[in-house]
Amino acid sequence: MTSGGHVREPYKEVMKWIEQTDPNLIHQKHRQAEALFRQIGITFAVYGEGGDSERLIPFDIMPRVFTATEWEKLERGVKQRARALNAFLWDVYHRGEIILSGRMPGKLVYQNDAYEPSVVGFSPSQKVFSHIIGVDLVRTGADEFYVLEDNCRTPSGVSYMLENREIMMRLFPQLFRTNRIMPVDNYPGLLRKTLKSVAPEKCDNEPTVVVLTPGAANSAYFEHSFLADQMGVELVEGRDLFIKGDFVFMRTTRGPRRVDVIYRRIDDAFIDPLCFRADSLLGVPGLMNAYRAGGVQICSAPGAGVADDKAVYTYVPEMIRFYLGEEPILNNVQTWRCSEADDLKYVLDNLADLVVKEVHGSGGYGMLVGPASTKAEIEQYRLRILADPEDFIAQPTLALSTTPTYVEQELAPRHVDLRPYCLVGESIELCPGGLTRVAMREGSLVVNSSQGGGVKDTWVLSN
Structure with missing residues (x-):
């Protein structure tokens, strides 16, 4: 919806259908969607709150809609960003030219917890780290898109994107007959193609791909098993793999089978107890030796996390200029780095009006939304910032756009963001859609499922 509360042009057909449909039928469809989510088992884990740790993620039956023209700009901007981020990752694990040029402080990279010295000098296949x-992405009331953050390790949520579409097609087939909506169901095929395209040179035959999961207790296990099933590859845990020479093998009922590409959903610290945390029971002992010897490809590469640090994010526009010689197509949200004295002073003076985040935070945890916080909460957060300014960045509370959302048996505007998924291998692919997360509570700007947010289908209309 526009800042004036008007429905944008792409929504006209959907709104027309809503107006012509019995409200009782719409509510019935909403209940059916909830039942399908519960039947399929689409849940997420909430840690540290006690009680039932598994919750059903709220699903909104009203789609988010983009025109082909809007998507074309987003696609160019996201692909540009993916190219720059991978160029940055290759650079900082090799010559570090962006540091030597003075465009970016070395401390931010080389003293970052996500920087992995174990891969310095190593070039993964196609020079792709992420x-x-x-x-x-967020859209403001001024109808401009801005990037909130980049997720370069293992961005979650793509299973919701696919299941959202599946459920919408089952519940509202007539909407798909009257609207030319670009498909997203080819994402698993694109992901498998991308993973195979970065198989190591030592791969002699058709590459064998696996999804490496920490196990059923992980909050994203549904997604791990879902993607493995959709790609037609094996879902494995660390105990299912072993190293022999420079190669990785999978235990099967027919004997050992060589693995060429591992889509890992395990954090760096746990993937190899001989290289990282010695107490890890989740990884594969010796995996990093096989990786560095060129016997296996790990996706995304160990060390890729330094590119999605929230302080590093502030330099992505400079990366685009430095590595690509281009101007950014998508702008960052204005961001203040508390590690810098002037920025710190501004943030401390304006905490009540800002959103403050931990540099390494995720999931909506550990952040302060100034306008929605009490004076006591703001003062408590101020002490946290003062104790370690380098651990925080701040952003303005943007006038985010809203989309029509089905809440309490009626349509109401709710704030949203968007996470499209960009696949980088031999080529760069962007699925025409993504995960739209919605703040279900009125006035809330926090869309994370762990904080009460929901999801909705994302439509890209074809010309």
Whole structure:
């Protein structure tokens, strides 16, 4: 919806259908969607709150709609960002030219917890470190898109994107007959193609791809198993793999089978107890030796996390200029780095009006939304910032656009963001859609499922 509360042109057909449909039928469809989510088992884990740790994610039956023209700009901007981020990752693990040029402080990279010395000097296949990039975007009331953050390690949520579409097509087939909506169901095929395209040179035959999961207790296990099933590849845990020489093998009922590409959903610290945390029971001992010897490809690469640090994010426009010689197509949200004295002073003076985030935070945890916080909460957060300014960045509370959302049996505007998924391998692919997250509570700007947010289908209309 526009800042004036008017429905944008792409929504006209959907709104027309809503107006012509019995409200009782719409409510019935809403209940059916909830039942399908529960039947399929689409849940997420909430840690540290006690009680039931598994919750059903709220699903909104009203889609978010983009025109082909709007999407074309987003696609160019996201792909540009993916190219620059991968150029940055290759650079900082090799010559570090962006640091030597003075365009970016070395401390921010080389003293970053996500920087992995174990891969310095190593070049993964195609020089790609981050193979699946989720770029979080917001649209302001002024109808401009801005990037909130980049997710270069293992961005989650793509299973929701696919299941959202499946459920919408089952519940509202007539809407898909009257609207030319670009498909998203080819994402698993694109992901498998991308993963195979970065198989190591030592791969002799058709590459064998696996999804490496920490196990059923992980909050994103549904997605791990879902993607493995959709790609037609094996879902494995660390105990299912072993190293022999420079190669990785999978235990099967027919004997060992060589693995060429691992789509890992395990954090760096746990993937190899011989290289990282010695107490890890989730990884594969010796995996990093096989990786560095060129016997296996790990996607995304160990060390890719330094590119989605929220302080590093502030330099992405400069990366685009430095590595690509281009101007950014998508702008960052204005961001203040508390590690810098002037920025710190501004943030402390304006905490009540800002959103403050931990540099390494995720999931909506550990952040302050100034306008929605009490004076006591703001003062408590001020002490946290003063104790370690380098651990925080701040952004303005943007006038985010809203979309029509089905809440309490009626349509109401709610704030949203968007996470499209960019696949980087031999080529760069962007699925025409993405995960739209919606703040279900009125006035809330926090869309994370862990904080009460929901999801909705994302439509890209074809010309």
